[in-house]
Amino acid sequence: MTTPLHIAIHATADEAPAYDVLEGAIVLGRRRRRRAAIGAAAAVLVIVSLVGGAAVGLVDAPRVTSSGGPDDPAAVRPARPSLPDRIGSPALFNAGVIGSPPGPASLIFREHDNIVTVGAASDVYRMIDSSADPGRTALLSPDGTQVAYRGDHRITIVNLGTGKSRNYLPPAARADLVTPMLWLSDSSGLVVLSTTYAKDPTTEGRAEQLDVMFLPDGGSWQLAAATWPIGPAGFTVAVNPGSTRYAYQYANFITVSEPSSGAKVVLTMPDGRTALAGKGAWTPDGRSLAVIHRDLTDPSQRRWEIRLLDPATGTERDPSARYSMTGMSLIRLLGWDARTGNPIVVGYEAAGAVDDELGYGGPVLLVDTVNRVGVYELSRSGAPRTLVQPAAGVTGIDVADFVVTAAETRPGHPPAWLSPVGIAALGLAVLLIVGMAAWWLRRRRRLR
């Protein structure tokens, strides 16, 4: 079938001449082959050294804070959970969660195509090989012991105490995608979104289904179904403390549902600039629902407000008691500081701007445009307090609820560029090279 898009794309392609790249490609290819050969030799040395490093017991073991094994979540719970005020790139050869389970995490963040977990009480960094986006398609459980992330046609849940992972298929049969949207407040399950696209991709047809799925068996019940987009992930669903009332958003509507009684209220947001604030949208007392609102009075300020609504009527509780933050492309509400009652948010700084015109409802930030993210505590009276400084290259973050509630920080110490395993490997590699050079020199002298 020929469409205007087919015609335009072929017409545009015809603008390209045949580029003269043959000789350049051959020169470049030869250079790369030489480098690959050198790299392979170095890799062999490093592998040999790594094996040696493991043999002499220099492997970076999980730092467990009690005598209990990592299979016992209670045994590995740290005494004082807190947020590192600084995060950074994991080390070269940094250990992974599966091989070296770290125990509960305070936060997870995205760095290139990895999810990085940071320990609850100390800066133990571990890696999960996934390009899912923490805070949106990868979520840390409220107690910091599990990470759920979107994979191909399934959700994977990794236990940070044991390093074991388990896959869950979408509750909706034949779904193309399944996305974790929210952990239940007691970490016993998740709200998940199954998306099934229409067979004809040129239409906007799709079926969406929100289910509450319980762990570990994966049993579920349906919360909502729709033929419109429910989204975006990270902002769409919130559950009150006790997991009895759910709020979810599509387009400009927020539905507040109480499954036990069947009560359901649909709140209409006044414009396309107001959305459910994130996983922390319910206040700790369960009386109010928070929304984020983009204030366009002075667009250059990038000002956002957090407004508290009555979940029964949708009316704002007290317009004089709003929280605000400027300079961010988008904010997402994580929860509330138990001591001060202030909201804790993730602030996204992006090269592009929030795009709320796509009809998804709620503000949508193009994931690929995010430059860096930080965590902040807002207050009504003063400037936001930075809890986790934004770091270059960190484009997504999620924080465990028990750490959000405490809102305590500690000096963050991101790993050095080389892990202990890497240092051992490097040392052994140097020894190996020196040894080989000495052997070769001795042999040469003897042959003379």
Add this chain to the structure above:
Amino acid sequence: MVDEASFREFVRARTPALSRAAYLLTGDHHLAQDLLQSALAATYQHWRRIEATNPEAYVRRTMHHTHISWWRRRRLLEVGAPPDSSPGGTDLSEETALRVSLATALRLLAPRQRAVIVLRYFEDLSEAQAAEALGCSVGTVKRAHFDALARLRQIAPHLLSDHPGVRIP
């Protein structure tokens, strides 16, 4: 040793088609030239292994992957740049949208979305074939395709005028 003669023959025969694909991916002649050269260099590296299979598919796959990785690297280099002062970002108003050319529209898509559009509408690949070319799942291709069309519908609706789709309430 690489059979350079057969590599040269392959490049000479397929350069026009590969150039077009590179241009669609980048929307810029200089970048397209660099992208094609880089992909062909990778092909030269492994020519002995891939010569007997499907070298063109290898070049195209390499171009898609290289383009996405370039884009990611570029994004990291842009860290610290002053934020966009326009809260609305790209002007998506209907009047300007109608005037947006395909090259411009493609540049406004994320790289994976762009790659999917090129594979589906220029290379005429099925979703499964596109997924294989990009090294991802069919679901990921479907999602990128869906998102790309939704975005194109906003910024260049005339390109999809045969398919108005179902508007969201």
